[in-house]
Amino acid sequence: MANSEQVEFSRKRRFKNRVKNVVQNPYNIMVLISVLLMIYLIVVPLGQMIKQTFTLAEQDAARIAGAKPGQFSFYYWKRVLVGSISDKMLWIPLKNSLIIAVFTSIFGVTLGSLFAWLMVRSDLPLKKFFSLALIVPYMLPSWCKAMAWLTIFKNDRVGGAQGFLGYLGMQTPNWLAYGPFAIITVLVIHYYAYAYLLVSAALSSINSELEEMGEILGASKARILTKITFPLVLPAILSALIMTFSKAMGTFGVPSILGLKIGYYTISTTMYNSIQNGQEKVAFVISLILIAIAALTVLLNQMAIGSRKSYSTIGGKGSRSNPIRLGKWRTVITVILFIFVILAVVVPIIILLYQSLMLEPGNYSFDNLTLHYWVGESVPTIDQGEPGIFKNPQFLKYVGNTVKLVVLTSIFATIFGQLIGYINSRGRNKASGKLVEQLVFIPYLIPSIAFGSMYLALFATAKKVEMFGYRVTLVPSLYGTFLILVLIAVVKNMPFASRAGTSNMLQISTELEEAAMIENAGFMTRFFRIVFPLSKGGMISGFMLVFISIMKELDLLVILMTPSQQTLPYMAYAYTTENLLQLSSAVTIVMFVLVFFVYWFANTFTDADITKGF
Amino acid sequence: MMKGKRKFLKLTAALLAAGVTGSVLLGCEKIEDDEGGGEEQGTDSGWAEKAGLDKDEPSDELYEKCVDEEEGKVVIYSISSRMAKVKASFEKDYDKMTMEVYDINANDMSTKLLTEYNSGIRTADVVHSKEQTGDYMINFFDKGILLNYQPESIFGDVKEEYLEDMTPLYFETDWWFYNEDVYDDTPITNWWDVTKPEMKGNFVLQNPIGTVSYMTVFTTMVEHADEMAEAYKECYGEEIELADDEPTAAHAWMKRTMNNDPVIFDSNNEVIQSVGEGSESSLIGYSPSSKYREKADKGWNIEAKPLDMEPASGVAFMNFVAVVNEAPHPNGAKLLIRYLMGGEDGNGAGIQPFNTIGGWPVRPETKKAEGNVPLEDMTLWMINYDYVYKNLQDVQDYWYKFR
Numbered sequence A: 001m002a003n004s005e006q007v008e009f010s011r012k013r014r015f016k017n018r019v020k021n022v023v024q025n026p027y028n029i030m031v032l033i034s035v036l037l038m039i040y041l042i043v044v045p046l047g048q049m050i051k052q053t054f055t056l057a058e059q060d061a062a063r064i065a066g067a068k069p070g071q072f073s074f075y076y077w078k079r080v081l082v083g084s085i086s087d088k089m090l091w092i093p094l095k096n097s098l099i100i101a102v103f104t105s106i107f108g109v110t111l112g113s114l115f116a117w118l119m120v121r122s123d124l125p126l127k128k129f130f131s132l133a134l135i136v137p138y139m140l141p142s143w144c145k146a147m148a149w150l151t152i153f154k155n156d157r158v159g160g161a162q163g164f165l166g167y168l169g170m171q172t173p174n175w176l177a178y179g180p181f182a183i184i185t186v187l188v189i190h191y192y193a194y195a196y197l198l199v200s201a202a203l204s205s206i207n208s209e210l211e212e213m214g215e216i217l218g219a220s221k222a223r224i225l226t227k228i229t230f231p232l233v234l235p236a237i238l239s240a241l242i243m244t245f246s247k248a249m250g251t252f253g254v255p256s257i258l259g260l261k262i263g264y265y266t267i268s269t270t271m272y273n274s275i276q277n278g279q280e281k282v283a284f285v286i287s288l289i290l291i292a293i294a295a296l297t298v299l300l301n302q303m304a305i306g307s308r309k310s311y312s313t314i315g316g317k318g319s320r321s322n323p324i325r326l327g328k329w330r331t332v333i334t335v336i337l338f339i340f341v342i343l344a345v346v347v348p349i350i351i352l353l354y355q356s357l358m359l360e361p362g363n364y365s366f367d368n369l370t371l372h373y374w375v376g377e378s379v380p381t382i383d384q385g386e387p388g389i390f391k392n393p394q395f396l397k398y399v400g401n402t403v404k405l406v407v408l409t410s411i412f413a414t415i416f417g418q419l420i421g422y423i424n425s426r427g428r429n430k431a432s433g434k435l436v437e438q439l440v441f442i443p444y445l446i447p448s449i450a451f452g453s454m455y456l457a458l459f460a461t462a463k464k465v466e467m468f469g470y471r472v473t474l475v476p477s478l479y480g481t482f483l484i485l486v487l488i489a490v491v492k493n494m495p496f497a498s499r500a501g502t503s504n505m506l507q508i509s510t511e512l513e514e515a516a517m518i519e520n521a522g523f524m525t526r527f528f529r530i531v532f533p534l535s536k537g538g539m540i541s542g543f544m545l546v547f548i549s550i551m552k553e554l555d556l557l558v559i560l561m562t563p564s565q566q567t568l569p570y571m572a573y574a575y576t577t578e579n580l581l582q583l584s585s586a587v588t589i590v591m592f593v594l595v596f597f598v599y600w601f602a603n604t605f606t607d608a609d610i611t612k613g614f
Numbered sequence B: 001m002m003k004g005k006r007k008f009l010k011l012t013a014a015l016l017a018a019g020v021t022g023s024v025l026l027g028c029e030k031i032e033d034d035e036g037g038g039e040e041q042g043t044d045s046g047w048a049e050k051a052g053l054d055k056d057e058p059s060d061e062l063y064e065k066c067v068d069e070e071e072g073k074v075v076i077y078s079i080s081s082r083m084a085k086v087k088a089s090f091e092k093d094y095d096k097m098t099m100e101v102y103d104i105n106a107n108d109m110s111t112k113l114l115t116e117y118n119s120g121i122r123t124a125d126v127v128h129s130k131e132q133t134g135d136y137m138i139n140f141f142d143k144g145i146l147l148n149y150q151p152e153s154i155f156g157d158v159k160e161e162y163l164e165d166m167t168p169l170y171f172e173t174d175w176w177f178y179n180e181d182v183y184d185d186t187p188i189t190n191w192w193d194v195t196k197p198e199m200k201g202n203f204v205l206q207n208p209i210g211t212v213s214y215m216t217v218f219t220t221m222v223e224h225a226d227e228m229a230e231a232y233k234e235c236y237g238e239e240i241e242l243a244d245d246e247p248t249a250a251h252a253w254m255k256r257t258m259n260n261d262p263v264i265f266d267s268n269n270e271v272i273q274s275v276g277e278g279s280e281s282s283l284i285g286y287s288p289s290s291k292y293r294e295k296a297d298k299g300w301n302i303e304a305k306p307l308d309m310e311p312a313s314g315v316a317f318m319n320f321v322a323v324v325n326e327a328p329h330p331n332g333a334k335l336l337i338r339y340l341m342g343g344e345d346g347n348g349a350g351i352q353p354f355n356t357i358g359g360w361p362v363r364p365e366t367k368k369a370e371g372n373v374p375l376e377d378m379t380l381w382m383i384n385y386d387y388v389y390k391n392l393q394d395v396q397d398y399w400y401k402f403r
Helices: A001-026 A026-054 A075-081 A086-121 A127-132 A142-154 A180-205 A207-217 A223-250 A253-262 A269-274 A280-307 A329-357 A393-425 A431-445 A448-459 A480-506 A510-518 A523-534 A536-551 A566-575 A581-605 B004-025 B045-050 B059-068 B083-093 B106-117 B136-139 B190-197 B214-221 B225-236 B250-259 B270-274 B289-297 B330-341 B385-402
Strands: A463-467 A472-474 B028-030 B073-078 B098-103 B126-131 B168-172 B174-179 B202-205 B263-266 B284-288 B303-304 B317-324 B359-361
Touching: A001 A026, A026 A280, A026 A431, A026 A448, A026 A480, A026 A523, A075 A086, A075 A280, A086 A127, A086 A180, A086 A269, A086 A280, A086 B385, A142 A180, A142 A329, A142 A566, A180 A253, A207 A223, A223 A269, A223 A280, A253 A269, A253 A431, A269 A280, A269 A448, A280 A329, A280 A431, A280 A448, A280 A566, A280 B270, A329 A581, A393 A431, A393 A480, A393 A536, A393 A581, A431 A480, A448 A480, A480 A523, A480 A536, A510 A523, A523 A536, A536 A581, A536 B098, A536 B106, B028 B303, B059 B330, B073 B106, B073 B330, B083 B098, B083 B136, B083 B330, B098 B174, B106 B136, B106 B214, B126 B136, B126 B330, B136 B317, B136 B385, B174 B202, B174 B270, B174 B289, B174 B317, B190 B225, B190 B250, B202 B270, B214 B225, B214 B250, B214 B385, B225 B250, B250 B385, B263 B270, B270 B284, B270 B289, B270 B303, B284 B289, B289 B303
Parallel strands: B073 B098, B073 B126, B202 B263, B202 B284
Antiparallel strands: A463 A472, A472 B028, B126 B317, B168 B317, B168 B359, B174 B284, B174 B303
16 A cells, blocks of 8 residues: 555656756756747748738728728739739749759859868868958858959940950850849859858867878778769758858848849749839749749759758767869869959959049049049039948948947847757757747748848737737737847847858767766756857857858848848949949948958957858 | 756757847737837827927037037938039038938838837937828828928928928929930930830830839829810810720720830839930930939939920929928927028028029029929929828839730
8 A cells, every 4th residue: 555655756756857857957948948938030921921922901802892901811922923924923934943043053163162072071282361352252242243244244234334345355255144044153153152062060079080091001092082982972062052142142232233134033023022112922932933933943952961960970089181182283183262352352352442533434444533422512413412431421330330230130149049059069969949940940941032022011010919918918919029020030030140150069079068067067067068158169160150151142131121220232232223333332442341351360360260060 | 967068068058058049039028018019100299399309599509519419410311412522612611510411213212211219219410301102292291200390490482282291492393304415406305205106115214113113103194084185186186086995094004004114114214314315315204304414423414304295294392391390400400491491591611502404493582493394384283292191102003014
């Protein structure tokens, strides 16, 4: 009798202990908080967006007999998928976007992986210089490069002042100046950076002993490359492919500048137009289709990589890497790399700089140079009296806005990224860890413009419900506050930041924490005394990644910004559309200098390395 | 035991942190009895009266009030980059004033303004925009979000009909521009000219998908489809034959124009640049008439002959100025509007940036820009806001189909 009571008691106690364990384990609390936050900030907006596509708007209800505004309807889906204009609205732009995305990812990833291999594995000279130079394209907004492309290649189809080649007497054909070829080329020299960063990170983590072993066994260089190195970095290459693919699908600036002029539309330019002419719901439908495509590629990737996903732990520590000798190819490759750096890095920057100094656009002679657009006072006959940027009080205000936004966003994104990284790394084999990993990845799939309008729809006005005599604000009205800009920027960059956090945390062995646990160290002690100090370098790398990406962010914020909150990219873009090219170039250069300086500083004075962020 | 206690404390701390985060995002308040319901955006005519929008104080008096009561500040959202010029002269004439100008794309203005207003944000005192589809009339003025300020001393002599719904700053239209170094005379006198084979790939437009004003022109064209049919006859010397997918002559014009390879740009600044910059461009481009100023400002070789256009040169767009309901600086707003209208005598510095060739101020006292075509001499379609509001979407779909 007593015995069974005891069993009963201990069973109860075990149950109680189990519950207590779950509730008191900081890991679980962190998971709970992050899941709740992510549901609120990612899943709810996405759900709202889906719901919106089935709800008739006022102006559209009038076009359907007997329909009332707000009622459930397939109108928007029908309009996009099977309507009379769906060819022009969806299918043709989709085909164009797919072509661009496929070629951009193939070429960009090939190029980036090659660079990564050269930088990490070979005895290439001047590595310090190249490692900085190869990151620079990533620091300039992609649309700036499209403008630079036009400056060189533009022909008489678009009239106006001649492009540089036209100035030299060469007429470029349309296919070279505009359209898919131009778009893909510009995107490749922008997006190869992703593959470069990801693959370098993977390559650095492989122990060169594996390759040396192959060498000892008499394998040729080509065989080592294809049979040992390549399979080991394949997961990184595949992730780079996907990142580039979905970025290229959603990109707006480049296809708008280089495609529109010959009637070449992509899904992102179509979507942007739909938002511009008030057809937000149509844009939502299109972006949901985009999200579905992106999600599909991610799924394919996961099926392809399967269990080898945790590639970054391959090899272990203490590897000493012996660079592979390039032999007679060394000079040739160095020269080719130099030419690439000059074309993709130096030329666009010089064009921007030169443009900011030209008094009259299109006049390339030296006596046309001026500092007016930098430090000139307002002259009524030049650019409607817009003063040089350093004489413009609004410019200083926008610099302030930008710095505030970028710093706040990077800090928050880094902190949350590391926390989520901690969950991901410690919860690799738990359902909770996987759930968090999947949730945090969603913002990556949503095109920036759509993400912006999604947040606008959700946070423009407060939504309240009445419960138990209290009015609970479910969604506060955040439009016009600085908070919403920070919020959306943090959420959108979470996939990056948490990725950096995960790889960072994976490097910190749990043994260290377990040892501390035996010594009775609590969670907080462990986190702040062990995990945090060890992850500082990776944190700064993650910080840099977010910093650079927000610094040039335009699409995401453009809809949410009130006029008094404008940032530098917006100012540059607004100047571009106002045809004030010199001013826009000057602003872009300031942006670039800011990013470059911060990056250089972090790179020199801390142990941060942006490639470690991946 | 110690450990358990510490753990408990930490747990509490974590929960507290979660709670704080949660309440920042959620927030709740006790429901008060009979609450006024702050959300509804009914017309608060009380504010307009309190702000004295019906009064006619002289500018000097307003200036003093601005400096004393409103820290000498006024904020304007404008669709025109020329507002920067007004800022320069305004701050010179009223040297204790600061005028903040936000240049906002005409396509974004209405959405931005409405979202901001409904969120309870009041940044702008004055708005300068362009009415195109009836959007402002129906969604702003009728709802009391934008208010008119029409003092007798400034608007006394302006035509009644202009003042009914809004407060006009000036009128504007669009013209077909050409490069005068390339052409001796205008290469286009009829809208149908751009459908001719020799014009293939030789004309520029700002992307009408996403640019409401051009869709307004095309929608108005559909409303006047019979005139388009007549113009066709004049151009080609025969009656137009409509294909099955061309419901009217105006639709036929759109389709045939699209089939003639137009060059499409993102902004009208690019359009005017492509036409006028240099001495080689054979392109012709449709662009706002006020861009004529680039001839002097940037030295571009642009010219337009709106009087020769058949069946009409375009539509007349009204640029209006309005005070935002509950604006933070009402006196500043009044002062600025008076200034923009050219001040007491109608010829002050505020109106001058808009008083150029291709812009038509509404006050008869304002001396007209030299060489400007009188507004009355052009054949212009007047916008039927009702018609445009209802039909714009269909016309846009049609354009989409053939782009």
